[in-house]
Amino acid sequence: MSDLKIAVILGSTRPGRNGKAVADWVIEQSKERSNATYELVDLIDHPLPHLDEALPPSWGQCSGDHTKKWSATIARYDGFIFVSPEYNHSTSGVLKNAIDYLYAEWNNKAAAFVSYGALGGARAIEHLRAITAELQIAGVRQQLSFSLFSDFENVSVFKPGAQQYEAAQTMFAQVESWSGALQSVREGVAA
């Protein structure tokens, strides 16, 4: 067992959210993996006000206890799987806010993207790729896009299509590979 740690970050907090079932399914599929440990980081457990730090996160001088707790959480991981809803052709405000709070904690790590929506959340993922690139997060190619119409029953009961299982394993393999490779980049930065 490697010591790679990957956070599955659930970016919807709405009552009745579909995101919880999607993130739980990602965690369940990850149990087949032997190269990394996957943990759920649910933003509902990390309530953050609208960004309230006086200094830019890239200065590394946060002051709020909520920021310090969030920083310690994200710093623990080598890579991320962002599970995002699509709201108005983008990711959720709560996920964008949580991302904006930090800087170095994200740098030189890998990420994969999972979304769901009328078009599989594709537009949310495209925005997330641009946002996370600014934080020096390397986004892998394989993503999971769940259609509200074919991967959910009645737009609310998660029943992923058969093809999603293999795609999930490809996604895990890619994010593990890049998360492992980027460990040495971080060691070089710290030296």
Ligand SMILES: Cc1cc2nc3c(=O)[nH]c(=O)nc-3n(C[C@H](O)[C@H](O)[C@H](O)COP(=O)(O)O)c2cc1C
């Ligand atoms: C504020 C809001 C905006 C939405 N905008 C879109 C959209 O632009 N495209 C889309 O495919 N679905 C859109 N939807 C539908 C969501 O993708 C769907 O409700 C999904 O279940 C939301 O994730 P959640 O249940 O985890 O909150 C929107 C839903 C909400 C609540």
